[in-house]
Amino acid sequence: MQDLIDRIVEKTGLAPDVAEKATGIMLSLVKTQGDKAKVTQLFDAIPGAGELAQLHGGDGARGGGLLGMLGGGLMGGPLAAVSKLQATGLNMDQIKVLGKETLGYAKEKAGEDLVKDVANSIPGISGYL
Amino acid sequence: MTNLNLASEFPALEREDWRALVEASLKGRPFETLRKATADGIVIEPVYAAGHEAPALPAAPSRNTPDAWTLVQRADMPDVSSANTQMLDDLVNGATGISLVTPGSISAGASGVAITDSRSLQRFFDGVELDLIDLRLDGGRNGRDLALLILDEYKRRRLDLSRCRLTLGLDPLGAFAHGGKVTERDELSRRFGDMFNLAGDADHAGPVAQADTRVYHGAGCSEAQELGFALATSVEYLRMLEAGGIAPADAAARISMLVTADADQFVSIAKIRAARLLWARLLEVSELAPAPLTLHVETAARMMSRRDPHVNLLRGTTASFAAGIGGADSVTVLPFTHAMGLPDSFARRMARNIQSLLLEESRVGRVRDATAGSGHVEALTHDLARAGWGIFQAIEAQGGMMAALGNGKVHSLIDKVRVARNLDIARRKTPLTGVSEFPNLHEAPGKVLDMSVPADWSMAGTGLKSGMETCEPLQQHRLSEGFEALRDASDIHLKETGARPRIFLAELGKPADFTLRATWMSNLLASGGIDVVTGSPEEFSASKLDIACVCSSDAAYEDGALIAVQTLVQQGARRIMLAGKPGQLEDQLTAAGVQQFVHAGQNVLTLLDDISRLARGEAS
Numbered sequence: 192m193q194d195l196i197d198r199i200v201e202k203t204g205l206a207p208d209v210a211e212k213a214t215g216i217m218l219s220l221v222k223t224q225g226d227k228a229k230v231t232q233l234f235d236a237i238p239g240a241g242e243l244a245q246l247h248g249g250d251g252a253r254g255g256g257l258l259g260m261l262g263g264g265l266m267g268g269p270l271a272a273v274s275k276l277q278a279t280g281l282n283m284d285q286i287k288v289l290g291k292e293t294l295g296y297a298k299e300k301a302g303e304d305l306v307k308d309v310a311n312s313i314p315g316i317s318g319y320l
Numbered sequence: 321m322t323n324l325n326l327a328s329e330f331p332a333l334e335r336e337d338w339r340a341l342v343e344a345s346l347k348g349r350p351f352e353t354l355r356k357a358t359a360d361g362i363v364i365e366p367v368y369a370a371g372h373e374a375p376a377l378p379a380a381p382s383r384n385t386p387d388a389w390t391l392v393q394r395a396d397m398p399d400v401s402s403a404n405t406q407m408l409d410d411l412v413n414g415a416t417g418i419s420l421v422t423p424g425s426i427s428a429g430a431s432g433v434a435i436t437d438s439r440s441l442q443r444f445f446d447g448v449e450l451d452l453i454d455l456r457l458d459g460g461r462n463g464r465d466l467a468l469l470i471l472d473e474y475k476r477r478r479l480d481l482s483r484c485r486l487t488l489g490l491d492p493l494g495a496f497a498h499g500g501k502v503t504e505r506d507e508l509s510r511r512f513g514d515m516f517n518l519a520g521d522a523d524h525a526g527p528v529a530q531a532d533t534r535v536y537h538g539a540g541c542s543e544a545q546e547l548g549f550a551l552a553t554s555v556e557y558l559r560m561l562e563a564g565g566i567a568p569a570d571a572a573a574r575i576s577m578l579v580t581a582d583a584d585q586f587v588s589i590a591k592i593r594a595a596r597l598l599w600a601r602l603l604e605v606s607e608l609a610p611a612p613l614t615l616h617v618e619t620a621a622r623m624m625s626r627r628d629p630h631v632n633l634l635r636g637t638t639a640s641f642a643a644g645i646g647g648a649d650s651v652t653v654l655p656f657t658h659a660m661g662l663p664d665s666f667a668r669r670m671a672r673n674i675q676s677l678l679l680e681e682s683r684v685g686r687v688r689d690a691t692a693g694s695g696h697v698e699a700l701t702h703d704l705a706r707a708g709w710g711i712f713q714a715i716e717a718q719g720g721m722m723a724a725l726g727n728g729k730v731h732s733l734i735d736k737v738r739v740a741r742n743l744d745i746a747r748r749k750t751p752l753t754g755v756s757e758f759p760n761l762h763e764a765p766g767k768v769l770d771m772s773v774p775a776d777w778s779m780a781g782t783g784l785k786s787g788m789e790t791c792e793p794l795q796q797h798r799l800s801e802g803f804e805a806l807r808d809a810s811d812i813h814l815k816e817t818g819a820r821p822r823i824f825l826a827e828l829g830k831p832a833d834f835t836l837r838a839t840w841m842s843n844l845l846a847s848g849g850i851d852v853v854t855g856s857p858e859e860f861s862a863s864k865l866d867i868a869c870v871c872s873s874d875a876a877y878e879d880g881a882l883i884a885v886q887t888l889v890q891q892g893a894r895r896i897m898l899a900g901k902p903g904q905l906e907d908q909l910t911a912a913g914v915q916q917f918v919h920a921g922q923n924v925l926t927l928l929d930d931i932s933r934l935a936r937g938e939a940s
Contacts, residue, residue: 223780224438267780268438269475270468270518275782277514283521314438318475 192239195296202292203285213276213285215247217293220272226312233309236301268315338367358587359542359737362703368695383647384612388685390454390650391675392417392616393668396431398773400444403433406665408447413669414676417454417485419618419652420444420470423773425460426498426535426796427621431662434773437780438476441469450474454485454650456616461495463488464515465781471522481523487576487614488519489530493553497725498535500793505560505722507786512557513564516574527576527614529557536730537580538622538796540738543591543704548711549730550577551598552721555712558606559720569608576614581639581646582623588639589691590700592617592646597705598712617643618652624659625800627807628754629766632656637674644675644684645691651675659798661768725791734794745799746925755800756924759807761820761846802925803847806932810849813936820851821935824865824893827854828872828884837899838871841918848928850935857884861891867935869897869918881905885912895934 192214199210222230222244234241266272276286297306310316343351354366383389393410395418397403407418423432435441450473459466467488474481490512496502503511512529519528531553533546541549554575561571579595581588592615599613619639624632636653643651653671655663663671678684691697711733718724725731744750751757798804814820825841827834842852853863860868868888870881881898882905888896889912897916902909906917918927 267465267469267782268472270472270522271465271780271782274464274468274511274514274518275784277518278511278782278784283517314442315472315476318472318478 192237192243195293198296199289199292202288203281205281205285209280210289211243212247212279213281213289214293215243216266216272216275216279217289218244219247220266220269221309221313223266224268224313224316225309229305229309229312233297233301233305236305237297269313269319270315335369342366358704359741360544360704360707362544362700362707364586364700365696368699370693370695383685383688384614384649386688388679389644389648390417391415391672391679392419392454392456392650392652393672394419394421394458394652394654395433395444396421396428397662397769398423398431398434398771400433400435400440402771404444404446404448406668407444409665410668410672411448411453414672414680417456417650418448419456419458420466421458422460422462422466422779423777424462424495424779425458426494426532426538427458427618428460430772432773434777435466435469435779436777438469438472441473442476445473450477451479451484454487456487456650457489459489459779460491461499462779462781463490463492463495464511465779467515467519467528468781469779471519471524474524475522482525484524484526486524486526487530487616488515488524488526488528489532489576489578490515490528491530491532491553491578493556493721493725494530494532494535496722496789496791497539497730497794498796500791501788502722504787504789506563509560509563511564511784512560513566516561516564516566516571526574528574529561529571530576530578530616531557532578534578534580534618534621535794535796536734537582537620539731539734539794540622540741540797541734542737543587544707545711545733545737546579547591547594547598547704547708548715549721550579550595551602551708551712552715552724554599554602555716556721568606572603572606572608573611576616578616578618580620580622581617581643581648581651582620583635583638585638585642586697586700587704588642589646590697590704592643592648593689593691593697593701594705594708596647597701598708601705601709615648616650616652617646617648619643619654621654621658621796622798624654624656624798625752625755626659626766626798626804627800628758628760628763629656629660631754632658633670633674634753636671637678640675641678641684644678647689657766657768660766662771664767664769666767722789726789728792731792731794738797741799742802743923746802746923747921748924749921750799752800752803755803756847758843759803759846761810761849761851803928806848806850806925806928808849809932809936820849821932822851822853822865823867823869823931823935824860824863825852825854826857826860826868826870826884826888828857828870828880829876832873833876834872837873841869841871841899844918844924845928845931847924848932850928850932857887858891860888860893865935866894867897867931868893868895869899870914871899874900874903877902877905882908882912885909885914889913895931897931 196210200207218240356364393415395403395407421428421432457466492502531550533550536549558568558571619636623635633656640651640653653674655667655671657663657667715724718729748756810820825838827838870884896914897918898914899918901919902917
C-alpha cells in the first residue's frame with residue numbers, strides 16, 4: 192500500500208498524509224459502491240486497502256441512519272468522492288492522477304479483469320472512466 | 321377599406337364623470353373606503369388609468385420560453401417504486417417536468433422520495449428518459465448530496481448534460497431558515513464553489529443555486545418581503561460563489577429563483593413580474609450583463625386548507641393561472657389534499673389537469689406578458705418591485721441574508737406581517753372560503769395516502785462535517801390553522817360523545833325576521849365546528865343544551881329580545897348571546913343576562929374557541 196501512496200505523493204506533490212487520506216477516500220468509494228464479493232477479492236489482493244478505506248472513508252454503512260453518519264462514511268457515488276477529495280484539498284488534476292495511479296496499481300496487484308469487474312459494478316463510474 | 325371607429329359612437333367620458341357616478345352610489349361614504357391595501361401597505365385603487373396613460377415604466381421581462389411554461393409535477397412519495405409509477409403516469413399524461421422532493425426538503429413535510437443511494441435513485445428513474453424532461457431537485461438539507469447522485473446518474477447514462485434541463489436547486493440559506501443550522505460561511509462558500517466546478521466539469525449548464533422563498537412564505541411573509549428575501553439570497557449566493565472562486569458573471573447565469581403564487585391573482589401576477597424586474601435591476605447595479613432569470617413558481621402551501629379541500633382546486637387554478645400569466649418558466653401546482661397528508665393519484669391528476677387546461681385548452685401560455693399595459697398590474701408590479709428593493713436594502717444593511725437570518729431580522733419582519741394577517745383572518749376581514757366562510761360541518765373526510773419515510777432514512781453523500789451557524793427555525797403555518805384546530809376539537813368530541821359541540825339558536829318572530837341572522841350565526845358557528853339546534857326561546861330546556869344565542873332582526877329585538885332572554889334565563893341557560901349589535905338595548909339586555917353580542921368584525925376565533933370549550937364542557 193505504501194508504494195502506491197509514495198507514487199501519488201511523487202506524481203501530485205501532495206503531502207504524504209493527504210495522499211494517504213485521498214487514497215483512503217478512493218478505496219472507500221470502491222468498497223461502499225462496488226459489488227461486495229468482487230471488492231473482497233480485490234482488497235484481498237491489495238494488502239492494507241481494506242484498512243485504509245475503513246480509516247478514511249468511514250464504515251460505508253449505506254442508509255445506516257445515525258450510526259452511518261457518525262462513521263463519516265455514507266459515500267454517495269463517484270461525484271461525492273470527488274467532492275470529498277476536493278474538501279481534502281485536492282484539485283481536479285490531482286484527483287485525475289490519483290484515480291489513474293490507484294487504478295494502475297490495482298491492475299498490477301489484482302489483474303486487469305478483476306479491476307474492470309469491480310469498476311463496472313460501481314454505479315455511475317463508467318461515465319467518468 | 322375605411323377604418324371603423326366603433327368607440328366614436330359612444331360619448332367621451334372623463335375620469336371626473338366616472339368619479340361623480342361613484343360618489344353618488346357611495347351615498348356619502350368616503351371614496352377612500354373603496355381602496356384596499358396589500359400586506360405591505362401598497363394601496364390598491366378601485367380603478368386605474370390605462371397602462372399606456374401611466375407614467376413610462378420599464379417593461380417587465382417575460383418568460384424565457386415563448387409558447388408555454390413547463391408543467392412540473394411533484395415526485396414526493398416515500399416509497400421509491402410508487403414514486404416511480406406516479407412519475408411515469410405524470411409524464412405520459414401532460415407533465416413536462418418533475419420536481420424531485422426528498423425528505424430533507426423544506427416542502428416535504430412528512431414525505432419525500434426516500435432515495436438513499438445511487439441504486440435507489442436508479443430504481444426511481446427506471447423508465448424515465450432524463451434527457452427529455454425538465455428535472456428540478458428539491459433536496460433541502462440534502463441538496464448537495466442529491467445533486468452529486470443525480471449528476472452521477474446522468475453520467476452513468478452517458479447523457480450530454482449540456483443539453484439536458486436539470487436544475488440542481490441548491491439553497492443552503494433556505495435550509496438554514498427551515499432547519500436552523502447551516503455550514504459556517506467560509507466552508508459553505510468553498511463547498512459551493514466546488515459544487516459549481518463539479519457541475520461545470522460534468523458539462524451541466526443549468527441553474528445550480530436557487531433562491532427559494534417557500535420557507536419565508538410558509539412562515540407568513542408579505543409579497544415585498546418575499547421579493548426582497550429572494551434578491552438578498554441571490555446576492556448572498558453571488559458573494560459566496562465569488563469567495564469560492566466563481567466569477568459573478570458565471571455565477572449569476574446559474575442562479576434560479578423559486579417564488580410562490582397564491583389565491584390573490586393580481587398580486588401574484590405582479591409579484592412574479594416584479595421578480596424579473598428586480599433581477600434585471602440587480603444585474604444592472606452589479607454591472608453584470610443582462611441575462612434572463614430562470615423563474616419557477618409553486619402554488620403556496622400557506623393557502624391550502626384541510627377543510628373543504630376541494631376549494632383548494634380553485635386556489636390552485638387561480639395561483640397557477642397567475643403564475644403562468646405573470647411569466648413563470650415552470651409551474652408546480654400542489655395537489656388539493658396537500659395540507660392533509662400525502663396526496664393520492666387522483667389529487668395529483670387534478671393538479672396536473674389544472675395546468676393542462678390552462679396550457680392546452682385555454683392556451684394561456686401563448687400570450688407573452690398578457691397583463692402588460694393593464695394600469696392595475698403595471699402599477700402594482702412597480703409598487704411591489706420598489707417595496708421589494710426596500711426590503712432587500714434592509715437585509716443588506718444587516719450584512720446580508722445569512723446575517724439577517726442569524727440575528728433574527730428576517731424573523732421579526734415576517735412576524736409583524738403574520739400577526740396582522742392572522743388578526744384579519746380571525747376577524748374574517750380576510751375570509752377563507754370553506755373555512756371561515758361557507759364551512760360544511762358535515763363534509764366527508766378527504767382521502768390521502770398512508771405512506772411514510774423510514775425512520776432511519778439517510779442519504780449517501782460525502783459525509784463531510786463542519787462547524788455550524790445557527791438561527792431560530794422559521795415555523796411553517798397555513799392560513800386556516802386557527803379554524804381547523806377548532807374543527808379538529810369538534811371531530812374528537814363527536815368521536816368521544818357521539819355529538820358535536822352544540823348550542824341553541826333561539827329564533828325570535830317570523831322566519832322573515834330571524835332567517836338572515838340565524839343563517840349567519842350557524843355559518844359562523846360551523847366554522848368553529850359547532851353545530852346548532854334551532855327553536856323558539858320556549859323550546860330551550862327541551863334541547864338540553866347550556867348555551868343559547870338569540871337570533872332575529874333589529875325590529876324583532878325591539879319587541880321581544882328582552883322577554884326571550886328572560887325566558888332563556890328561566891330555563892337555565894348558562895350562557896346567552898345575541899346575534900347582531902344591540903344598539904340602545906345593550907344595557908337592558910346585558911342586565912337581563914346577555915353576555916355576548918356577536919357581530920361582524922369581531923375576533924371570531926377567540927369567540928368560537930370560548931363557545932366551543934364551553935359547549936364541550938371544558939370551561940365554565
